Amino acid sequence: MSKKRNTLLLIAAAAVLVVAVLAVVYVVFGPKAQGGSKNITVIVTDDAGTETVYESRTDAEYLIDAVKEIDGLDVQGTEGDYGMFINSINGITADYNIDQAYWAIYVNGEYGTYGIDTQPVADGDEFSFVYERSAY
Amino acid sequence: MHLSNKKWSTRDIAELGVMVAALEAGKLALAYLPNVEIVTFLIIMFAAVYGLKSIIAVLVFVGVECLLWPVSLWSVMYLYIWPLLAVLAYLCRKQSSVWFWSIFSALYGFCFGALCAVVYIFTTGIHTAVTWWIAGIPFDLIHGVSNFAIMLILYRPIRKVFSYYHAHR
DSSP states (O other): OOHHHHHHHHHHHHHHHHHHHHHHHHHHHSOOOOOSOEEEEEEEEOTTOOEEEEEEEEOOSBHHHHHHTSTTOOEEEEEETTEEEEEEETTEEOOHHHHSEEEEEEETTEEOOSOTTTOBOOTTOEEEEEEEEOOO | OOTTOSSOOHHHHHHHHHHHHHHHHHHHHTTTSTTOOSHHHHHHHHHHHHGGGHHHHHHHHHHHHHHHSOOSHHHHHHHHHHHHHHHHHHHTTTOOOHHHHHHHHHHHHHHHHHHHHHHHHHHTOHHHHHHHHHHTHHHHHHHHHHHHHHHHHHHHHHHHHHHHHHHTO
16 A cells, blocks of 8 residues: 555544544533523623623523513624624614624623524523623 | 745745735635635645745735734634644645545644634633634534535646646746
């Protein structure tokens, strides 16, 4: 077997291995929806820094559905290639193109790594929507 | 053009400009497609044909990107991700199999999120870095598959053009 063929087999094996590792990691540690009733807290911090706290009991599995159920909380967004992007909350629009503003999501105090439509909801979770401006 | 040369000819500088322009135009042309990009393909081809000097083009490309878009963490990622790709492609420059380069491109796409996440280890900590990487795994898989397809389709015709051009300099 030639050296080039060995190299090809080696890199192909590496690719298969990497795909397998990615799949296993995502299945085991990736986001998981939780059924049943859950108590959650949603905190909205607007552009003036004013906090509004909402307590809710929900059966929703993802944050987007949970916030839709909350009276007095109006979240508007647009569907994009990477999921839903939040445009405005309670009528306050964050437009990155104008002043680098955006609505950030925090989950239990940590910066969220999922969009509002892929963020799972678990019992006792605290979600914060914070109006932020990029420092850059 | 050789890195060891003390002087760069007008042609060398022009070629550098063309490489940067191709990278920028290629990136913008496919920006509307999520996780599909041609920058990986171009950097590999430049590294395979022009060698280590392609790193200079890559660094200029990153500089242009910083001028066009707000500088943020992605700028730091770009500073090592694209030059690293050029170095890896240069190390494998003797490979001529379309399948090798297609799988190579796919691997880089699969690992893209993990490589980007390194920045988060130093800014927000290992926990955020790992969760950020995991959240992006589906996008990494799409990225790898699209890289594979682009290389599979374009490698032979573009390599042929590059080789012809290089032989007739």
